[in-house]
Structure formats: structure tokens, C-alpha cells
Amino acid sequence: MKRSKWRAEEHRAYLTLVLPAILIYWAVMAFPTVFSVALSLTDYNGGRLFSSANPVHFAGLTHYVRMFSDPYFWISLKNNFYIIFVSVFGQIPLGFILAYILFRKLVKMPGFFQTMIYLPSIISTIVVGILWQSFFSPYGPFSEFMQRFKPGWENTLFINPRTAMLPVLFVVLWMYTGTYLIIFLANLQKIEPHIIEAARIDGASEGQVLKYVILPALSGVIVTSAILAISGSLQSFNLIFAMTAGNPARRTSVLSLYMYDNAFRGAPDYPLANAISTFMVVISFALILVTKALEGRFGGRE
Amino acid sequence: MMMGESYSKRRGTGKREISIVSRVLVYTVLIAFTVMTMYPIIWLVLSSFKTTQEFQINRLGLPRYWTLDNYPNAWRIGGFGGLFLNSLFYTGVSTAAIIILSLAASFGFAKLKSRATPFLHGSFVVGILLTLQSIMVPLFLMANATHLYDTRLGVLIPYIGIGLPLGVYLCTEYIKSIPDSVVESARIDGASYLRIFSSIVVPMARPVTTTLAILNVTSIWNEFMLINILVSKNSLKSLPVGILKFSGALSSDYGKQFAALVIGMLPMLIFYLIFRSQITKGVSAGAVKG
Numbered sequence: 001m002k003r004s005k006w007r008a009e010e011h012r013a014y015l016t017l018v019l020p021a022i023l024i025y026w027a028v029m030a031f032p033t034v035f036s037v038a039l040s041l042t043d044y045n046g047g048r049l050f051s052s053a054n055p056v057h058f059a060g061l062t063h064y065v066r067m068f069s070d071p072y073f074w075i076s077l078k079n080n081f082y083i084i085f086v087s088v089f090g091q092i093p094l095g096f097i098l099a100y101i102l103f104r105k106l107v108k109m110p111g112f113f114q115t116m117i118y119l120p121s122i123i124s125t126i127v128v129g130i131l132w133q134s135f136f137s138p139y140g141p142f143s144e145f146m147q148r149f150k151p152g153w154e155n156t157l158f159i160n161p162r163t164a165m166l167p168v169l170f171v172v173l174w175m176y177t178g179t180y181l182i183i184f185l186a187n188l189q190k191i192e193p194h195i196i197e198a199a200r201i202d203g204a205s206e207g208q209v210l211k212y213v214i215l216p217a218l219s220g221v222i223v224t225s226a227i228l229a230i231s232g233s234l235q236s237f238n239l240i241f242a243m244t245a246g247n248p249a250r251r252t253s254v255l256s257l258y259m260y261d262n263a264f265r266g267a268p269d270y271p272l273a274n275a276i277s278t279f280m281v282v283i284s285f286a287l288i289l290v291t292k293a294l295e296g297r298f299g300g301r302e
Numbered sequence: 303m304m305m306g307e308s309y310s311k312r313r314g315t316g317k318r319e320i321s322i323v324s325r326v327l328v329y330t331v332l333i334a335f336t337v338m339t340m341y342p343i344i345w346l347v348l349s350s351f352k353t354t355q356e357f358q359i360n361r362l363g364l365p366r367y368w369t370l371d372n373y374p375n376a377w378r379i380g381g382f383g384g385l386f387l388n389s390l391f392y393t394g395v396s397t398a399a400i401i402i403l404s405l406a407a408s409f410g411f412a413k414l415k416s417r418a419t420p421f422l423h424g425s426f427v428v429g430i431l432l433t434l435q436s437i438m439v440p441l442f443l444m445a446n447a448t449h450l451y452d453t454r455l456g457v458l459i460p461y462i463g464i465g466l467p468l469g470v471y472l473c474t475e476y477i478k479s480i481p482d483s484v485v486e487s488a489r490i491d492g493a494s495y496l497r498i499f500s501s502i503v504v505p506m507a508r509p510v511t512t513t514l515a516i517l518n519v520t521s522i523w524n525e526f527m528l529i530n531i532l533v534s535k536n537s538l539k540s541l542p543v544g545i546l547k548f549s550g551a552l553s554s555d556y557g558k559q560f561a562a563l564v565i566g567m568l569p570m571l572i573f574y575l576i577f578r579s580q581i582t583k584g585v586s587a588g589a590v591k592g
Binding site: 009017021022026039106115118120123124127135141144183237241256264278 | 324325328329331332335336338339340341342343345346357358361362403404406407409410411414415416422425426429431432433434435436437438439440441442443444459460462463464466467470494495496499520523524526527531542545546548549556559560563566567570571573574578581582583585586
């Protein structure tokens with residue numbers, strides 16, 4: 001008798017504790033994601049839903065076909081790949097090397113250098129974007145420096161579609177390397193110090209310690225970081241929005257900006273925007289599967 | 303904390319001798335990074351003390367005539383006073399709500415028995431990898447349909463919902479590590495689950511609460527994409543949206559633009575200087591999210 005009363009209270013308490021979070025999260029994230037996939041398969045483009053005056057028709061994969069045949073989709077996807085490339089082959093190796101230098105105390109004042117490298121990721125993205133846009137613009141220091149080396153040099157960085165992406169990629173590297181430094185440093189500090197000391201006493205060189213002690217201990221974190229860098233790069237929006245807004249002629253656009261442009265700039269094209277975001281969700285989930293597979297192989301993220 | 307601990311373990315310096323060449327190389331790399339971080343910031347701060355006329359002829363040097371006018375002007379034109387309060391409001395309320403709701407749900411998932419837990423908890427874990435962009439259009443349509451467009455509540459609800467997946471994930475992991483016996487003995491003493499939650503679980507979860515606060519304060523304070531589409535009234539916008547305005551229509555008024563950027567940079571810098579060690583810890587703990 002008492003037992004069942006206990007169970008009933010546990011049940012009530014469970015609902016009280018869990019329901020508020022569930023309701024808000026499902027309303028704001030879970031449902032909209034499903035809703036977006038559903039909308040991408042229809043011709044709904046604004047106005048009231050479920051009213052007879054505004055009937056919604058099933059459109060199949062038409063919008064996906066439109067998306068894949070849009071040159072701007074491919075430009076955006078290509079730029080996403082550039083950002084992924086810089087993240088995986090720039091931020092992560094640099095972050096690792098810097099973390100290693102600080103961890104092994106190869107310099108004086110490691111705390112100061114850590115702050116200096118991490119500081120850029122603390123500043124609001126919007127400020128970073130506008131600051132660097134000014135920095136690389138014709139009135140910024142970059143032009144001044146170049147003109148001192150090469151008189152008459154004309155700054156066309158942001159006007160020339162072929163170079164406009166370079167400053168963006170540089171800032172991506174500048175801003176996020178510190179985050180990986182912090183992640184790697186935190187994991188390096190989990191390695192037992194006397195394992196390294198012992199290896200050194202046994203005559204292992206700095207390089208051998210790195211190769212046989214440190215890299216194996218960090219392989220899981222490196223793999224997870226790479227996956228996170230890829231999924232973060234796929235979502236990059238804020239920095240580019242603030243820095244170039246996709247210009248010139250949408251040559252610095254990325255998938256999320258391409259989606260935003262179709263939904264909120266000019267005449268809205270919600271079906272296409274939803275198709276793009278569905279494409280992004282699919283890639284995201286493919287990445288989760290890859291992470292899981294690699295985690296199994298490399299032994300977790302710790 | 304994290305850094306201090308390991309540096310204090312430092313022993314004699316003789317042991318880790320590396321060659322002069324590598325030492326020079328290592329210092330060159332680190333000093334290069336320091337210059338890359340500091341130079342643009344110093345340039346920005348110096349430029350913010352120049353008049354727009356002076357900036358046009360003196361772009362790199364120290365101001366010949368230091369002016370403070372850019373700051374009050376930018377503050378007034380940008381309406382930063384109101385935007386600043388809005389940012390504080392959105393960040394404070396959403397962060398507090400995310401922490402309370404995450405802790406409550408996680409206590410349920412971690413310590414109470416229910417067959418629904420694997421599914422419900424799993425739905426949050428999936429949410430960690432959902433992208434903000436993929437819910438923008440639906441959220442905009444839903445805000446219009448529910449008349450939450452252009453309201454503070456219409457900004458808060460999405461902010462809270464977006465912070466919950468990571469919050470629930472981190473809190474559940476943490477509360478699982480609290481021994482079951484703590485909860486059981488309180489039960490035997492006659493405490494209700496809600497009482498156990500408020501007087502045992504919440505105080506014990508202090509470390510994970512700090513991590514969540516750090517992660518959410520930084521991300522919500524900097525957020526501008528959603529608020530940009532969910533709100534059109536100037537009186538409801540946040541600081542980043544106001545700063546963005548200076549890069550568009552006002553971008554030729556350099557002095558004010560630079561002052562606006564400095565104003566936008568300061569709150570997070572101060573936040574970082576105060577909570578430096580907690581932030582570095584929070585970042586590595588929250589690294590499950592990209």
C-alpha cells in the first residue's frame with residue numbers, strides 16, 4: 001500500500017521535473033526541425049497554414065532539384081569546405097602545437113600566452129567581423145602596410161571575388177585556434193605527469209615523448225575535435241554575416257547564409273530555404289554517425 | 303585554477319632543455335600570435351579616440367588630438383543604453399531558466415525511475431547537434447502564428463529551448479555521479495522528491511551550474527541572428543544588433559564606428575577577466591558542442 005503511494009509520488013515528481021524542459025525544447029527545436037523538413041517538401045511560401053484560402057501542395061523533391069541546380073548553392077558549399085579545411089588543418093594542428101608548448105612549459109609566462117591566444121574567441125563575433133572588415137578594407141592598416149612595401153598597391157581584397165574569401169578564412173583561423181588550445185590543454189593536463197617524467201628519465205627525447213606518450217593519449221580528443229570543427233564550420237554564419245554579408249555578389253556566402261538570404265532577404269523563398277536547412281541537418285547527422293564510429297575505434301572522447 | 307595547478311608542479315628548469323633554435327622558434331610563434339591578437343585591438347582602441355577627419359589622414363599612428371566625443375555620440379546614436387539593458391535581461395533570464403530547467407529534468411532522468419527516460423533524454427542529446435539555422439524559418443513562422451513576434455517572450459522562449467540540450471546533457475552526466483544513497487536516505491527520512499531536488503541536488507550541482515552559466519552567458523550575449531528575425535522594434539533588440547548597424551549605414555563615420563566596436567567588446571572582456579579560470583574550464587567541458 002505504502003509502496004504504491006511512493007511510486008505514484010515518484011511518477012508525479014518525474015513529470016513535474018521533466019515536463020517543463022521537454023515542452024520548451026520540443027516546441028523550439030524538435031518540432032521546428034521536423035516542421036522544416038516537412039515544409040521543404042511542399043510549396044508553402046508564407047501566409048496562413050491549414051486555411052482553405054491558402055492550400056499547401058505536396059511538391060516532392062522539386063526544391064531539392066532547384067537547390068542542386070543553383071550555382072549559389074555550390075559556391076556556398078565550396079566556401080563551407082574552405083572553412084572546414086582551415087579548421088581541420090589549421091586550427092586543430094596549431095591549437096595542438098600551442099597547447100603542447102604551453103603544457104611542456106617550453107616558454108616563460110605560459111599563462112600570458114594562453115590568454116593572448118584565447119582572447120580572440122572571447123570577443124563578440126559581430127565585433128570581430130566588423131573590426132577585421134575595417135582592418136582589411138582600403139582605409140585599414142593592411143592597405144597601409146602593403147602600400148609601404150609596394151607603393152601604388154590597390155586594395156581589392158573584398159571587391160575581387162577570387163580573393164574575398166581569404167580575409168574571412170584568416171579570421172576564422174584567428175578567432176577559433178584558441179578554443180582548441182584550451183580543449184587540448186585541458187586534456188593534456190589529465191595525463192599523469194610522472195609518466196612523462198619517467199619516459200624522460202629513461203632517455204626519451206622530447207619528440208619521442210610526443211610521439212609515444214602524448215599523441216596516443218590525445219587521439220580520441222583530436223578526432224572528436226575534428227568532427228566538432230567540421231560541424232561548427234558547416235554552421236558558420238555570424239562571422240561572415242558581419243564581415244562580408246556574403247559579398248561581393250554572394251561569392252563569400254556559406255550554406256547558412258544562402259539559406260538566410262532565401263528566407264529573409266528580398267522576396268522570401270521558404271521552400272528553398274527549408275530544403276537547404278534540411279540538407280544541413282542531414283550532413284550534421286551523418287557527422288554524428290561518423291563520430292560514433294570513430295569514437296568506438298579510437299576509444300572515446302576523454 | 304587549471305593552469306595554476308600544473309605550473310606549480312614545475313620543478314628545476316634544467317630538465318626540459320631544448321635547443322636554442324627551437325626556443326627561438328617557439329618564442330617567435332607565440333609572440334607572433336600575441337601581436338596578431340593585440341595589434342588589431344590596439345589599433346581599434348586608438349582609432350576610437352580620433353575624430354573621423356583625423357582618422358582619414360592618420361590611420362595608424364597615435365591620435366594627435368585625443369577626443370572622447372565618439373563614445374557618448376555612438377552611445378546616443380546607437381541607443382546603447384536600452385540595448386545594453388535588453389542584452390542583460392535576455393542573457394540573465396534565459397541563462398537562469400536554462401540552468402533551473404536543465405537541473406530539474408536531469409534530476410528526473412538520472413535519479414527517478416521511468417520507462418520514458420531513454421527516449422526523452424535521447425531527444426535532448428540529438429538536439430546538441432541540431433543547427434540553429436535549420437529552425438530559423440519555422441521559428442519565424444511560429445512566432446508570427448502565436449503572436450509572439452516582436453515580444454520579449456518570443457525571444458526568451460527560443461533562447462531557453464536552444465540552451466536546453468547541452469544543459470540537460472551536462473547536468474544528467476553530473477547528477478548521475480551523485481551517489482544514489484544520498485537520495486535514498488533523504489527519501490527514508492521522509493523528504494519529497496521536489497524537496498530533495500531543491501535542498502540537496504541544486505546545491506551539490508554547483509560546478510556544472512557554473513559551467514552552464516559561463517557557456518550560456520557567452521553564447522546568448524553574442525547572439526544576434528535569431529533576435530534579428532524575431533524582433534523588428536528597436537526597443538526590443540540587443541547590443542550586437544545595435545553594433546551591426548554601425549557597419550552599414552554609419553560605416554563612413556569611422557570615429558563612432560570604432561567607439562561602438564569598443565563598447566561592444568568591453569562587456570565580454572571584463573567578463574573574461576573576472577571569470578578567466580571558470581571560462582577555460584567551461585569551454586573544455588562544453589566541447590561536446592562545436
